[in-house]
Structure formats: structure tokens, C-alpha cells
Amino acid sequence: MKMNKRPKFLKFLVLVLLVAFVLSACKPGTVNVGETQAALPEPVSTPAEILTVEIIETEQNTSEASPPGFIRQGAVFGVMDMYQAEEVATGEYDPAVPQCGDLWLASFSEDYGENVITLQYQTPVIPTEIELFTNSKPETIVRVELLNSFTGLAVFYDESQPPQWKQSAIQGACETSLKLEIETDIEVDTIFIEFTDLASASQLDSVELSGLLNWYTDPLIYWRVPLPDTPVDMVVNPMGEIFVAAGMNGLYKFDLEGNQLDKMPAPDQADVMSLEADASGNLFVADSGFGWLVVFDSEGIQTDAGGEGIFGHLGYNPADDNLYLLRGSTIEVYSTDAVALIRQIQLDDLHAYTKLTFDSGGRMFLLRDHDWDAALVEMDPLSGEELDAFPLVTSNQQDIVAKDLTVDAQGNFYILFSMNTGEIAVHMLDPRGSLIQRFGHLSYDAEGWTEGSFREPKAISVTPDGRFLIIVDGYEDQSYLSTYLLEIDE
Numbered sequence: 001m002k003m004n005k006r007p008k009f010l011k012f013l014v015l016v017l018l019v020a021f022v023l024s025a026c027k028p029g030t031v032n033v034g035e036t037q038a039a040l041p042e043p044v045s046t047p048a049e050i051l052t053v054e055i056i057e058t059e060q061n062t063s064e065a066s067p068p069g070f071i072r073q074g075a076v077f078g079v080m081d082m083y084q085a086e087e088v089a090t091g092e093y094d095p096a097v098p099q100c101g102d103l104w105l106a107s108f109s110e111d112y113g114e115n116v117i118t119l120q121y122q123t124p125v126i127p128t129e130i131e132l133f134t135n136s137k138p139e140t141i142v143r144v145e146l147l148n149s150f151t152g153l154a155v156f157y158d159e160s161q162p163p164q165w166k167q168s169a170i171q172g173a174c175e176t177s178l179k180l181e182i183e184t185d186i187e188v189d190t191i192f193i194e195f196t197d198l199a200s201a202s203q204l205d206s207v208e209l210s211g212l213l214n215w216y217t218d219p220l221i222y223w224r225v226p227l228p229d230t231p232v233d234m235v236v237n238p239m240g241e242i243f244v245a246a247g248m249n250g251l252y253k254f255d256l257e258g259n260q261l262d263k264m265p266a267p268d269q270a271d272v273m274s275l276e277a278d279a280s281g282n283l284f285v286a287d288s289g290f291g292w293l294v295v296f297d298s299e300g301i302q303t304d305a306g307g308e309g310i311f312g313h314l315g316y317n318p319a320d321d322n323l324y325l326l327r328g329s330t331i332e333v334y335s336t337d338a339v340a341l342i343r344q345i346q347l348d349d350l351h352a353y354t355k356l357t358f359d360s361g362g363r364m365f366l367l368r369d370h371d372w373d374a375a376l377v378e379m380d381p382l383s384g385e386e387l388d389a390f391p392l393v394t395s396n397q398q399d400i401v402a403k404d405l406t407v408d409a410q411g412n413f414y415i416l417f418s419m420n421t422g423e424i425a426v427h428m429l430d431p432r433g434s435l436i437q438r439f440g441h442l443s444y445d446a447e448g449w450t451e452g453s454f455r456e457p458k459a460i461s462v463t464p465d466g467r468f469l470i471i472v473d474g475y476e477d478q479s480y481l482s483t484y485l486l487e488i489d490e
Contacts, residue, residue, distance in 0.1 A: 069216025074208050075119035075191070076397070080105065080201065082114045089117055093133035093206040095172025100135050105202035115195040116143075117204060123422050124148065124187040124395045125211030127155075132178040132193075133206045138165040140200035145192040146182065149396045153186045174205045187214055189397050189421070213422050217437040220485045221451045222468065223258040227479035231472035233313075234459040234481070237277035241298060242461075242470055244481060245272040251285070253300060254481060256468055264300040276314035276323060278336050284323055286314050293323070293339050306339030313355050317381060319362025324381070326356045326366070331384065345384040359407045360464070367402050367415075374402040376413060376433060390433030395421040404459045408466035412436065416460040416471065425454045425471070439484075446475060451482065 078088035088102050127146055144157040157163040157180070166179040191209065195201040229247035236242045241261075242254040248271050251264035266272065271289030278284070281298035288311045295304040312327035322342065323334040331345040347353060356366045364381040367374065374392040379385065392415060393400055401419040408414075411431035417424070425440035442457075443449035455475040462469045469484040 067212065068218045069213035070210070071123055071125050071213065072208055072210045073121055073123060073125075074206055076122045077120040079118050080116065081118070082112045082116070083108065083198075089119060089204045089207055091206060092208055093172070093174065095170070095174075097205075098173055100133070100172070100174035100205045101203040102205075103202075105198065108198055108202075111198040115198050115201040117193045117195075117201060119191045119193070119207055120149070120397060121189050121191070121209050122397055123213070124150075124189040124397070125209065126185060126214050127182040127188045127209060127211040129182060129210045130180050130191065131208045131210070132180075132204060133170070133172075133174045133176075133208075134178065135173075135175050135203040136195070136200040137176075138163075138167060138178055140196045141165075141178075141193060142196055143192070143194035144180065146184070146186070146188040147190040147192065148187050149190045150394055151186075155182065155184045155186060155188070174203075182211075187394070189395050213424065213438070215435050215437050216422075216424065217439050218452075219437075219439055222483045222485040224451050224480050224482040225254070225258045225260075227252070227472065227474065227481055230474040230476075230479050231458045231481070232272055233275045234461055234470060234472045235275040235277050235283070236461045236463055236468070236470055237281045237283070237298065238279060238464055239281050239298065240463055240468070241281065242481070243275055243277070243283050244472060245275050245285070246472075246474075246479065248272065248289070251296075251300075256463070256483070258481070258483065262300050264296060265302070266294075273311065274313040274325075276316045278316050278321065278323075279318055282336070284314055284316075284336070286310050286312065286325065293325075293334060295336075295339060304339050307334065307341065315356040315358055315364070317358045317362050317364070318360060319358070319381075324356060324358075324364070326353060329353065331356070345381075347379070347384050348386070354402075355404050357405055357407050359411050360409050365405065365407065365413070367405055370402040371399070374400050376405065376415065376429070388433075390429065392427070397421055403457055406460050406462045408462045409464045410466060412466060414460055414462055414469060416457050418442065418457050425457050426460070426469070440471070448478065454482075 074092035075090045078090045079086050080088055085105055144163050145154055147154040163180050168177040170177045227246050229250050232245040234244045240256045244252045249266040251266050252260060253262040254260055269289050270287045272285055273288045274286040276284045283296040285294040287294055291309045292305050293307040293310055296302050312325045315324045317324060321336055323336055325332040329347045329349040333342045335342055351368050354367045354370045358364055364379050366377050366379060368377045376390040377386055378388040380387055392402055398421045399419055402415055403418050404416040406414050413429040415427045423442040424438045425442050427438045428436045430436050441453040443453040443455050449455050454473040457471055457473040460471050467487045469486055471482045473480055
């Protein structure tokens with residue numbers, strides 16, 4: 001009998017639970033709109049203005065793809081000078097960290113009255129938004145300034161132009177996200193945020209800067225092939241044949257489809273430093289091992305050798321059909337027919353010069369001070385006098401290393417970098433030295449890097465028509481020859 005009663009009791013229990021579930025589903029959720037609005041601060045007469053206030057889920061909508069060149073970054077340096085506080089509000093916000101803001105600043109008993117946090121970012125970007133993670137209210141922010149530390153140009157939000165914050169609730173130790181949309185064409189790498197009081201400033205945990213790399217593009221990688229050894233230099237001749245020096249004595253020939261056509265002979269004890277090609281397609285090899293210039297025809301047959309104590313980087317001048325060897329602060333000029341030294345050009349020894357090239361009209365260009373104050377300079381090929389200079393440094397936030405340069409028939413320059421603030425390998429400049437586009441990521445992944453990324457870029461060369469741009473890079477036992485297609489066939 002007891003066994004017959006138990007099912008009825010279970011049915012009754014299930015019915016009670018079902019009714020309770022339905023009643024609970026009809027109640028308001030954990031976020032009560034009325035209560036939330038009542039909890040908001042009353043409007044006050046301050047520079048800050050709340051544009052919209054909404055409670056959103058912690059997980060942000062990331063389904064939309066970011067545009068090319070989009071960067072979101074936390075500050076790499078943060079300071080409050082008045083309190084001698086460093087590492088303030090640096091990095092990206094982490095909801096797993098158990099505290100919000102700066103505990104050391106929060107411990108100060110005295111407010112000195114100047115509560116400005118200075119934040120610096122590694123990569124200058126055209127800003128689209130900044131997002132503050134904090135436990136402070138937007139009314140405590142009296143000034144926001146976005147600055148380009150290199151040019152001094154800035155965007156201000158203060159009493160005359162109040163910031164319009166979009167406020168959201170978030171998870172973690174910080175309760176509030178404050179977003180400010182930015183509209184400007186100024187590249188920004190520094191942000192100043194001023195608060196009404198120290199207590200509010202100490203609650204700022206992180207400020208993430210979102211924006212776009214100026215003039216960033218994503219051209220097509222036509223092909224990429226592995227190289228048998230670490231590349232040293234590379235050149236493409238007028239016929240579109242690519243020659244690569246890899247290792248100490250490896251010389252390889254490729255076509256514009258990425259096919260290896262030949263492995264050219266070189267002395268066993270050679271130490272190849274530089275390659276260059278003339279208008280006839282002859283290949284010139286600067287061999288510091290034997291200290292001479294070796295000449296090959298386009299078929300890979302050695303036709304001549306000459307010079308003494310050769311050391312440096314080569315450039316071919318189509319205006320006089322001579323080779324120019326950059327050797328420290330001296331340029332040695334050699335004839336291409338007899339490989340004989342013609343003359344020398346003495347450069348300013350106060351600067352360091354690394355690579356040189358010539359445009360189709362015979363103008364000579366060099367990289368100057370490539371690893372600290374890099375510049376593209378034009379020099380007189382007869383006297384060595386500096387005629388013009390185009391700075392390549394655009395920010396104070398990171399070191400810059402310019403590795404190589406080349407120029408197409410239209411006079412456009414292609415500068416190859418192994419380090420810069422945007423971590424972009426190639427900068428293309430017009431004949432006046434203005435940036436046209438930049439592309440190719442600098443990778444720090446020693447295990448392997450994808451097409452369009454470069455681990456240790458070594459050399460760059462362009463076909464005369466500017467359609468194909470070739471780059472060699474290599475790190476340890478991985479090396480690649482890559483070609484961009486800069487102009488699509490019609």
C-alpha cells in the first residue's frame with residue numbers, strides 16, 4: 001500500500017515545483033531598470049556629460065571583423081608626477097584581478113590638488129575610442145587630452161568641449177566602463193586624464209586606446225617560398241629575375257613565379273655582403289671574404305672580378321652606368337665594364353649611413369642613422385652633399401631600425417624596417433617623401449610566422465614597373481622569399 005501512495009506524492013511534488021518555477025520566471029530579472037536609474041548620480045554642473053547609460057553584458061560583441069590596421073592597446077607607461085607614482089593604469093583590464101585601481105595611490109591621506117594621469121602607448125594610432133575601466137563616476141573627470149608626443153598636436157575634451165561618456169556595467173573588481181568616441185585625423189600615442197580628486201584618480205585601473213594605423217593597407221602576397229639558408233641580400237634585375245645571397249656563399253636565382261631557376265657558383269671561402277644588378281641584367285657580388293667584386297651575367301656565368309678590400313653595400317646608378325659601394329662614410333665608385341675604382345665620395349662622418357639606391361634619373365638616396373634617428377636622405381652623386389632629408393621617425397615611444405630601401409620607376413620609395421612603433425615592415429613613400437601606404441607585420445614568433453609577416457627582414461627590391469615587391473627574411477633555421485603583387489592585372 002505504501003508503494004502505491006508514493007507515485008501520487010511525487011506527482012504532487014513535481015506539480016508544486018513547476019508552479020514555483022513559472023511564478024519565478026514572471027518576476028523581474030536581477031537588473032531592475034527602475035532601481036538602476038534611481039541609483040545613477042544626479043546631474044551636476046561639471047565638464048563631464050553622460051551621453052547614454054546602459055547596463056550591458058560583460059562579454060562584448062566581437063562578431064564584427066575589425067578593419068585592417070585596427071589596434072586596441074593598453075598603456076605601456078602611466079604616471080602621476082605630483083605623487084611620483086609609476087605604472088598607473090597600465091596594461092589591459094583584467095576582470096580576474098581582485099582589486100580595481102591603484103592601491104598605493106588610494107593609501108595617500110593628502111590630496112595635492114593636481115590629479116593628472118599621463119599614459120603612453122606603444123603604437124601611435126588614429127584614435128576611434130578610449131575605454132576607461134574604473135570605480136569612479138564620469139563627473140570626476142574634468143579633462144581628457146589625446147596627444148601626438150612627436151608632433152605636439154592634440155585633441156582636448158574639457159569645459160569648452162565636454163567628453164560624452166557611454167557608461168556600462170562590467171564584471172570584475174571594476175564596476176564601470178566609460179567609453180569616449182573620438183573623431184580626429186591626428187595620430188595619438190599619449191593620453192592625459194585629469195580628475196577632480198585623488199580618490200577618483202586612484203580608482204582608474206586601465207585605459208585602452210582603440211584606433212587605426214594611418215595609411216595601413218593589406219596588399220596581396222603573390223607567393224612565398226622557403227630559402228635553404230639565412231638570406232644576406234637580394235636584388236631583382238630589369239628582366240624580373242631575382243637573385244638571393246643566402247649564407248656565406250649561396251647564390252640563388254628565382255623567377256617572378258617563385259620558381260628556383262639556378263644555384264650559382266661562388267668560392268668556398270666567400271663572404272657575400274651585397275648584390276646589385278645593372279641595366280643589362282648583369283649581377284654584381286660584393287665579396288668581403290676575398291675583398292673583390294665578382295660579375296656574373298644573367299645566366300649565372302662569371303665574367304669578371306676586380307677591386308681590392310671590397311666591403312660594404314652596392315648601388316647601381318643608371319645615369320652613369322657605374323657601381324657605388326657604400327663603405328662607412330665613404331662611397332667608392334667603380335666602372336661596370338672593367339670593375340675599376342674611378343673615384344671616391346666622402347660623406348659627413350657625424351652620421352651613420354647603411355644602404356643606398358638610385359632612381360631612374362640617377363638621383364642617389366641613402367638611409368641615415370638607421371637605428372636611432374632614421375631618415376631617407378638625397379645626396380649629390382658627385383659631391384656627396386646632402387640635398388634633402390625625409391625623417392622616418394614618427395613617434396618617441398619605441399626604437400626604430402630601418403634595414404633597406406628601394407625605389408621604382410615612378411620614384412616611389414619602399415623602406416624596409418625590422419623595428420618601428422607600428423610594427424609594420426614596409427613603408428611606401430611618394431617621391432616627396434610622404435607616406436602612401438604601409439603593410440606587412442613584424443612578427444616576434446620564433447616558431448614560425450605566416451605570409452605577410454616578417455621575423456627578421458633583410459632586404460627589399462622592386463621591379464621597375466612597381467608591380468612586384470620582393471622581400472627576404474630569415475631567423476635561425478627558417479628563411480623565406482616573399483613577393484607582393486602591388487598592381488592587379490586588368
